[in-house]
Amino acid sequence: xxxxxxxxxxxxxxxxxxxxxxxxxxxxxxxxxxxxxxxxxxxxxxxxxxxxxxxxxxxxxxxxxxxxxxxxxxxxxxxxxxxxxxxxxxxxxxxxxxxxxxxxxxxxxxxxxxxxxxxxxxxxxxxxxxxxxxxxxxxxxxxxxxxxxxxxxxxxxxxxxxxxxxxxxxxxxxxxxxxxxxxxxxxxxxxxxxxxxxxxxxxxxxxxxxxxxxxxxxxxxxxxxxxxxxxxxxxxxxxxxxxxxx
Amino acid sequence: xxxxxxxxxxxxxxxxxxxxxxxxxxxxxxxxxxxxxxxxxxxxxxxxxxxxxxxxxxxxxxxxxxxxxxxxxxxxxxxxxxxxxxxxxxxxxxxxxxxxxxxxxxxxxxxxxxxxxxxxxxxxxxxxxxxxxxxxxxxxxxxxxxxxxxxxxxxxxxxxxxxxxxxxxxxxxxxxxxxxxxxxxxxxxxxxxxxxxxxxxxxxxxxxxxxxxxxxxxxxx
Amino acid sequence: xxxxxxxxxxxxxxxxxxxxxxxxxxxxxxxxxxxxxxxxxxxxxxxxxxxxxxxxxxxxxxxxxxxxxxxxxxxxxxxxxxxxxxxxxxxxxxxxxxxxxxxxxxxxxxxxxxxxxxxxxxxxxxxxxxxxxxxxxxxxxxxxxxxxxxxxxxxxxxxxxxxxxxxxxxxxxxxxxxxxxxxxxxxxxxxxxxxxxxxxxxxxxxx
Numbered sequence: 226x227x228x229x230x231x232x233x234x235x236x237x238x239x240x241x242x243x244x245x246x247x248x249x250x251x252x253x254x255x256x257x258x259x260x261x262x263x264x265x266x267x268x269x270x271x272x273x274x275x276x277x278x279x280x281x282x283x284x285x286x287x288x289x290x291x292x293x294x295x296x297x298x299x300x301x302x303x304x305x306x307x308x309x310x311x312x313x314x315x316x317x318x319x320x321x322x323x324x325x326x327x328x329x330x331x332x333x334x335x336x337x338x339x340x341x342x343x344x345x346x347x348x349x350x351x352x353x354x355x356x357x358x359x360x361x362x363x364x365x366x367x368x369x370x371x372x373x374x375x376x377x378x379x380x381x382x383x384x385x386x387x388x389x390x391x392x393x394x395x396x397x398x399x400x401x402x403x404x405x406x407x408x409x410x411x412x413x414x415x416x417x418x419x420x421x422x423x424x425x426x427x428x429x430x431x432x433x434x435x436x437x438x439x440x441x442x443x444x445x446x447x448x449x450x451x452x453x454x455x456x457x458x459x460x461x462x463x464x465x466x467x468x469x470x471x
Numbered sequence: 472x473x474x475x476x477x478x479x480x481x482x483x484x485x486x487x488x489x490x491x492x493x494x495x496x497x498x499x500x501x502x503x504x505x506x507x508x509x510x511x512x513x514x515x516x517x518x519x520x521x522x523x524x525x526x527x528x529x530x531x532x533x534x535x536x537x538x539x540x541x542x543x544x545x546x547x548x549x550x551x552x553x554x555x556x557x558x559x560x561x562x563x564x565x566x567x568x569x570x571x572x573x574x575x576x577x578x579x580x581x582x583x584x585x586x587x588x589x590x591x592x593x594x595x596x597x598x599x600x601x602x603x604x605x606x607x608x609x610x611x612x613x614x615x616x617x618x619x620x621x622x623x624x625x626x627x628x629x630x631x632x633x634x635x636x637x638x639x640x641x642x643x644x645x646x647x648x649x650x651x652x653x654x655x656x657x658x659x660x661x662x663x664x665x666x667x668x669x670x671x672x673x674x675x676x677x678x679x680x681x682x683x684x685x686x687x688x689x690x691x692x
Numbered sequence: 693x694x695x696x697x698x699x700x701x702x703x704x705x706x707x708x709x710x711x712x713x714x715x716x717x718x719x720x721x722x723x724x725x726x727x728x729x730x731x732x733x734x735x736x737x738x739x740x741x742x743x744x745x746x747x748x749x750x751x752x753x754x755x756x757x758x759x760x761x762x763x764x765x766x767x768x769x770x771x772x773x774x775x776x777x778x779x780x781x782x783x784x785x786x787x788x789x790x791x792x793x794x795x796x797x798x799x800x801x802x803x804x805x806x807x808x809x810x811x812x813x814x815x816x817x818x819x820x821x822x823x824x825x826x827x828x829x830x831x832x833x834x835x836x837x838x839x840x841x842x843x844x845x846x847x848x849x850x851x852x853x854x855x856x857x858x859x860x861x862x863x864x865x866x867x868x869x870x871x872x873x874x875x876x877x878x879x880x881x882x883x884x885x886x887x888x889x890x891x892x893x894x895x896x897x898x899x
Contacts, residue, residue: 363639370636377626380709383692387622390685391636394618398640401670405643409650411661464710477799481788488787549781552747553839556772557800691748692708 238315239457246450253447260440268433281345285430288338290438291331292357294445295364298328302371303396306389316453318385319460321392322375323452327445329368335361356407363402367395381460474559475567482571485544486537493579500533500580504587515592522591523601523652530580530605531645534612535637537576539630541568541620542686555690561683565621569613569679577609593652600655604667608648611671614678615640621685643670695846696774696878697758698722699744704753706739713739717753719894721880723760724873726889729882731896737882738780740896741849744880746772757847776845778853782832783839786825790816793824794838803842814838814864829856837868848872848879854887862888 268286302321309317339358340350353359374391378384472480486493507525511517545551554564584605585598593601619637623629647670650663704717713736721727729737742748744755746768757765757774765771784793794807794816803810811817814834819827827835833856840848848869854862866888869879881887 363642366635366639370632370639373632373635374622377623377629377632380625380692382709383625383689386688386692387685390618390681390688391622394615394681395640398643401643402639405646405666405670408661408666409646460710467711472799474800474802477796481785481796484792485785485787547781548785549779549783550785552745552777552779552781553783553797554800555747556745556775556777558773558802559800 239319242316243454243457246454250447250450250454253443253450257440257444257447260436260443264433264436264440268437272429272433281342284338284342286433286437288335288342289434290441291335291338292361293438294441295328295332295335295361297442298324298331298445299364299368299392299396299399302328302392306392306396309385310389310393318389319453319456320449321388322385323456324445324449325368325372325375327448327452329365329372331441331445332361332365332368336365354410356403356410359410360403360406363406364399367399371395474557475563478554478559478564478567479571482568483575486571486575493575496533496536496576497579497583499536500529500583501587503529503532504590507591519592519594522588522593523597523656524649525591526584526587526593526601527605527608527645527649527652530584530609531612531638531641532634533580534577534609535616535634537572538616538620538637539623539633541572541617542624542682542689543620543629546624546689551686551690555686561686562679565617565679565682565686569610569617569675569682572617573610573613577613578606581605581609594656597652597656600652600664604648604651604664607664607668607671608644611644611674612637612641614671614674617682618678618685621682621689624686624689644674695760695876696723697760698756699847699878699880700754700756700758701740701744702754702756704740704743704755705751706736706743706748707751708739714896717896721878721892723876723878726869726873726879726881726887726891728887728891728893729880729896730884730893735896737896738851741779741851741880741882744771744847745775745777745849746770771847774845774847776840776843776848778836778840778848778850780851782836784824784827784832784835787823789821789823790827790835791820793835794820794842797839798842801843801845803844805842805844807842810838810841813841813868815860830858830861833857834861834864837865841868846877848877848881850879850881850883852883853881854883854885 305321647667706713
């Protein structure tokens with residue numbers, strides 16, 4: 226059985242991606258701006274204050290979608306890693322590498338806003354009783370480890386494959402980590418999860434939440450495309466320099 | 472002697488002769504535990520409350536000390552090529568190395584733990600659960616640690632990155648392990664030990680595959 | 693032995709780190725033959741050997757090992773099981789003695805010959821109990837040769853085996869390769885220097 230990898234010179238397949246993305250960029254950027262502007266306005270000015278948490282509940286419109294994005298981006302990275310390792314898709318490692326800092330940023334945003342949201346309720350800036358928040362903290366460290374591994378390995382091909390394996394191992398472990406954190410919570414304190422008054426989501430809150438989530442997603446896509454393009458250009462530059470040296 | 476045994480014994484011999492292995496990890500374990508009271512104060516009541524958790528976290532850190540050289544040493548001197556080309560599959564080779572690591576690092580820590588429990592005034596019901604949970608939990612540390620070691624084998628001073636990668640991934644072991652001890656002391660049975668065992672079994676069963684894949688990608692690039 | 697009848701390489705393409713190392717590499721080596729791979733540094737001799745052994749997957753092209761029994765082996769890992777390897781690094785553990793290193797190789801590869809005899813053959817039996825860290829570079833190379841014999845593999849792939857060896861060591865290497873090929877094995881050797889035996893020479897140029 227002959228082993229022949231799809232020939233991936235930096236100058237072939239990514240060209241199409243660069244062409245498509247240059248068209249998409251301004252539209253996604255504009256759309257993200259519009260969605261976030263609409264979402265924020267609606268969230269801040271058009272929704273009623275929660276009967277318990279009053280106006281501070283509005284932080285949730287920034288926090289909840291950010292938390293979703295942290296997990297969503299990680300699953301994208303895991304999917305791209307699988308695509309790279311198994312299907313040898315040429316752009317997968319670029320996609321994964323570019324997405325990671327964005328996912329970490331969303332997770333960090335979720336943690337900071339979660340802390341601010343909880344402060345009035347808890348009296349402190351951090352509570353270990355919110356299993357979701359604690360899991361997000363561990364997710365942030367998983368992002369750090371992933372990014373560190375990319376940066377620490379000199380050879381780009383090797384770094385890509387190693388990071389892919391790490392992403393997949395992390396993806397398998399994350400549900401277990403979340404479960405163990407929830408389990409851990411059952412002893413120590415009553416569930417302190419940041420929720421809205423009744424627990425269910427009032428439809429008045431649902432729409433702006435979804436718009437914010439969509440806005441974050443489009444924002445992510447815009448930034449992701451930008452980062453991927455930069456990465457591809459950097460690789461081209463490097464290839465040119467190496468060809469010169471040879 | 473089978474190929475598996477040959478690699479296992481060789482790694483164990485190397486761990487003892489390279490002047491490290493068990494003694495280094497045990498010394499680290501003992502030292503950090505001894506420093507705890509300097510940090511939190513000598514109040515025995517307080518120490519006994521935190522003993523279970525502190526012993527677990529410290530043991531986990533100590534177990535990871537010798538991990539970065541697990542594959543790196545063989546990679547640097549060409550032995551990894553030899554092992555990869557041998558009749559022993561890389562999956563079994565990884566298992567042999569994990570087992571050697573556990574026997575020379577994890578197990579000694581388990582045996583030392585009750586002594587250190589005395590230093591921290593671990594309550595009496597906690598000793599047996601401490602030993603049992605460490606015994607069952609440390610193999611998972613060797614397992615995920617082996618994956619991290621294989622991923623970082625080409626990195627100079629990869630030890631810190633290794634710890635950064637591995638620690639979040641073994642948080643379930645820490646949580647269930649410390650939970651076993653705490654549950655025994657406080658009388659709350661939440662099935663921590665069963666969960667710990669289940670996670671360890673899954674990790675030990677699956678990590679040789681991930682570790683072998685990581686070794687392969689490093690040899691090929 | 694005569695386990696192998698032919699090792700065939702066709703249109704091999706090797707790219708590493710985005711750089712093309714070599715392409716359209718083709719050659720064939722039959723039973724009992726030795727092939728030397730020669731060429732300047734960076735020509736890809738080591739990469740070619742690693743591809744042959746299956747350690748490095750090739751970017752394109754085929755490697756086929758024809759077995760005397762009639763079937764063909766192409767899979768990298770299976771080729772690895774047929775390979776006796778001497779690389780740049782000697783794979784010797786300094787904290788173990790010479791005979792401990794050799795016994796490890798023997799057990800790992802399931803050697804059918806006695807370790808003592810092999811150490812005699814490569815001239816290391818006098819220092820069998822010496823910790824390997826005290827060996828000279830030439831002695832370490834001899835230990836690699838011992839490993840090669842102990843592996844009992846039909847295809848010998850050797851990367852600069854003569855470096856660090858004195859005249860006696862080079863004669864020994866040539867003898868061992870000669871004996872191996874006479875017994876039906878195949879040897880492919882990357883080298884800058886003359887091997888000292890009948891071999892087909894193959895030149896790897898710049899890509």
